[in-house]
Amino acid sequence: MASFPWILHQAGYRQMFILGPEVEFAGVNVLLEREGFDEMISCGTRGESPRHWGCYDRELFEYAFDKYRQLIAGKQPFHLMLFTIDTHAPNGFVDPESIPFEQGTGQPDLLKAIHKTDYEVSRFIRRLQETPGWENTCVILASDHLAPPNTLTDRLEKSPRRYHLNMVLNSGKTGVVTTPGKTFDIAPTVLELLQVRHNYLFPIGESLLGQPDPRRLAEHEDFKNAIDSYTMMRSDIAISDHPTIAVQTRPLLGISVDGMLLPLFVGNGIQRLPAPNECIWITISPNKKQISHQLITNGADMLASVRQKKSYDIHIVLCHKSELQKTEKTTEKTMWLLGVGQMKNWNWTSGDRPEQLSVNWNNGTSPNWFGRKKHELRQEP
Structure with a gap:
């Protein structure tokens, strides 16, 4: 499935993501690496509350401004993404060193945090405007979701409307988009504003600068199926009795089943290709013929475990085998194995690169690599 950062990556943008928490927070590092980010940076370290989020927004913007000056001085187009945290529910994080909130006496801390972040965003943008290169800089402000229950919920519930905040500054266009939209419309809209040409398909989202189909806003079952078909999770898409399985690495990493891409996604994280002597194990349920789970585990242990499964599930296994070969000098030999x-x-089947692999399931026989001894899929020191 196309994504905003992956398209920018393919267009030659250098991409940097800066956040307060550690980059491993919620699997952010795995997701961003998969989507083509070149650098992921935590501007603070974990400590006691409220510092367990790494750094305040004031510190985040200060750090990001230095990175912006470095990026703008280069010749490569860039995408600098910042993840703020001070306004996080339920109480927010009040930076004692930021501008005071004069009307904040007796007010919830979250309101104070919103005031301070608002000031820091404004200050950051003013500094960008005063920096050479601003004329080629576009700033996008976006919220990730509506506010969950917090200390300001009573006030928010009095509002007749609640919606995501999306603002684009210095794009070369002015005006207000009045066309109703949803989150999936943001990426194609911003890409059009940036004049990034691409041929990637968004399953539902459309640019709000044109004449998007209003039917996309309906809660229609077809839209759910369109999205689910990309992951084959919870979908009713039938898999043939003899599916062809292949590995795809570009433009998206995934396993292709009968030509339908299964991104390596499980839980809340995007999986990577297995490291040396690791395997990815995917199970397809025979009842609804859908993916039930997938995981990464040690190669030798997993292979033995899968072989002992006494169920009618169909298993897909992608293994990365690496071993040292001693000739005149020690070299590492890598082999990829794909089985169903x-x-x-x-x-x-096997090959030197994962994207070379394709195999058809036709009730074959046990491959000899299942019977190899454990030490042949050993972890090298």
């Missing part, structure tokens, strides 16, 4: 099977009946 049920209990002890398997078909498999």
